[in-house]
Amino acid sequence: MRLTWLxxxxxxxxxxxxxxxxxxxxxxxxxxxxxxxxxxxxxxLLDGLRLGFVYALIALGYTMVYGIVRLINFAHCDVxxxxxxxxxxxxxxxxxxxxxxxxxxxxxxxxxxxAIERMAYKPLRNAPRITALISAIGVSFFLEYFTALxxxxxxxxxxxxxxxxxxxxNVLGLSISNITVIIVAxxxxxxxxxxxxxxxxxxxxxxxxxxxxxxxxxxxxxxxDRIITLTFGIGAALAGAAGVLYAIAFPQIWTxxxxxxGLKAFIAAVLGGIGNxxxxxxxxxxxxxxxxxxxxxxxxxxxxxxLVAFLVLIIVxxxxxxxxxxxxQVEKV
Amino acid sequence: MALLDVSDLHVAxxxxxxxxxxxxxxxxxxxxxxxxxxxxxxxxxxxxxSGLLRPVQGSVCFRGxxxxxxxxxKIVKLGISQVPEGRQIFPKLTVRENxxxxxxxxxxxxxxxxxxxxxxxxxxxxxERLHQLGGTLSGGEQQMLAIGRGLMSRPxxxxxxxxxxxxxxxxxxxxxxxxxxxxxxxxxxxxxxxxAAMALSVAHRGYVLETGKVALQGDAxxxxxxxxxxxxxxxxx
Numbered sequence: 001m002r003l004t005w006l007x008x009x010x011x012x013x014x015x016x017x018x019x020x021x022x023x024x025x026x027x028x029x030x031x032x033x034x035x036x037x038x039x040x041x042x043x044x045l046l047d048g049l050r051l052g053f054v055y056a057l058i059a060l061g062y063t064m065v066y067g068i069v070r071l072i073n074f075a076h077c078d079v080x081x082x083x084x085x086x087x088x089x090x091x092x093x094x095x096x097x098x099x100x101x102x103x104x105x106x107x108x109x110x111x112x113x114x115a116i117e118r119m120a121y122k123p124l125r126n127a128p129r130i131t132a133l134i135s136a137i138g139v140s141f142f143l144e145y146f147t148a149l150x151x152x153x154x155x156x157x158x159x160x161x162x163x164x165x166x167x168x169x170n171v172l173g174l175s176i177s178n179i180t181v182i183i184v185a186x187x188x189x190x191x192x193x194x195x196x197x198x199x200x201x202x203x204x205x206x207x208x209x210x211x212x213x214x215x216x217x218x219x220x221x222x223x224x225d226r227i228i229t230l231t232f233g234i235g236a237a238l239a240g241a242a243g244v245l246y247a248i249a250f251p252q253i254w255t256x257x258x259x260x261x262g263l264k265a266f267i268a269a270v271l272g273g274i275g276n277x278x279x280x281x282x283x284x285x286x287x288x289x290x291x292x293x294x295x296x297x298x299x300x301x302x303x304x305x306x307l308v309a310f311l312v313l314i315i316v317x318x319x320x321x322x323x324x325x326x327x328x329q330v331e332k333v
Numbered sequence: 334m335a336l337l338d339v340s341d342l343h344v345a346x347x348x349x350x351x352x353x354x355x356x357x358x359x360x361x362x363x364x365x366x367x368x369x370x371x372x373x374x375x376x377x378x379x380x381x382x383s384g385l386l387r388p389v390q391g392s393v394c395f396r397g398x399x400x401x402x403x404x405x406x407k408i409v410k411l412g413i414s415q416v417p418e419g420r421q422i423f424p425k426l427t428v429r430e431n432x433x434x435x436x437x438x439x440x441x442x443x444x445x446x447x448x449x450x451x452x453x454x455x456x457x458x459x460x461e462r463l464h465q466l467g468g469t470l471s472g473g474e475q476q477m478l479a480i481g482r483g484l485m486s487r488p489x490x491x492x493x494x495x496x497x498x499x500x501x502x503x504x505x506x507x508x509x510x511x512x513x514x515x516x517x518x519x520x521x522x523x524x525x526x527x528x529a530a531m532a533l534s535v536a537h538r539g540y541v542l543e544t545g546k547v548a549l550q551g552d553a554x555x556x557x558x559x560x561x562x563x564x565x566x567x568x569x570x
Contacts, residue, residue: 202437209423209434216421219383221409221438221486 039173044296052288053187057242058265059280061235067211067275068231074136077262078143083109083243091163102244109240110233117232148255160251183245267313273326342391351377353545366524366532369542375525383415384408414488418495420479424468435485452481473504490521497528529566533557
């Protein structure tokens, strides 16, 4: 029996819940503004947005790869780290500017991630899913510890030299630096490019088709191996750019730098609904805001910021495991 | 030479032998149907022809070319298209995008648009729903979309897996008349059906499968008249 008659009352209840939630948020914002002033609040909001944009670039790689091969690529956060390091060498040793450094990081990450897929995941494609997941964790550890060797990147913290001078503008009492402008501009440009590829091009449509029904996609003559390679490549390009942006915002890099932002971006992807591209962006912006607002308003906030992130993950799993924009998964036979 | 030559095909899922030496042919311009009960090996045969499954033994030759080592996308390019069981349209692509995916192996935009127009002339309802998501269509419309999508690669041979599944009788009639029409435009068809009466009424020849083997074969009209077939598959006798 289909409970169609339940739909309208359920929808009304849902809207009431949303309305109540919005009221709570509005009231919360009001109290926060009262607490430390509007400028302080909006400055925090802006910083959260900036962090959220960087998370979004990382989260997209997790969510797209999951959408195609149903695998959480745990090595993704280390690809992000390699992106930061390759731009570091380009800038400090060869004096490259920010744009070529970002492009280099993207290219290096694409090559790396595709190589990871070929060597560590492709041979396991018909194995149980947990096997590939363990392989992913292995690759992650390998990248972190191998690159920490003296003849690779080394185990020390390195100070990332920005290839430009920091300029801070004062707009309506908010301080906006050119770092923020670069992060927002690069992220928006890459997002626009990504949306164009996915929605308008033939391979992009084939990627969506593959994530919806891989067998049917094969029957259309779509070469799944090519789609998988492309997905890992696109995810890596975004992670590489994110690595550079993260490093110019927080200019200390080391080979384990990817773990925390990577985990938070992963949480963001789950929060938005894993496999869902809009969800990854939405979840990331929320995660960025939650983190910065925690640091700004909660006592000892800077010490519990990571704790709060994982709390979000637990709450999502308890309340709505499919995430905000995710749909209930129907297991296919 | 037959268009498709399947000989002594053995296919197994692990220890389960789904096909135990099946031999059949499809001539140029024919509609051939495989009928039989659940688990007789009908869908397995189609999936093996398409390259989704690899046989343990035996061969599948399309115009003399062996398909058993070929990848799925190469087989589509050769001119074999499958409309899978349960329709398997892309639920979150629009009707138009679903059809574009059907033409994935083709390059020429004008020719693709021609094919799309031809699909619309067979299924006018798809044109009305062009920008709707596939998942929002009714069951009958989804089946039309699945068949239309299968035609977009301009196949020589169309493999249809249970096109009547889950459809109201009046829609089944409509789908089968369109199948005949597609065939009259020169596309050979391999039709897998549980609805044996309907399948035999449009097919030229048929094969009755039982537990992975060909039990009976012959002209569709002869099979329809066969008392054994009537008893086992047509609910008569």
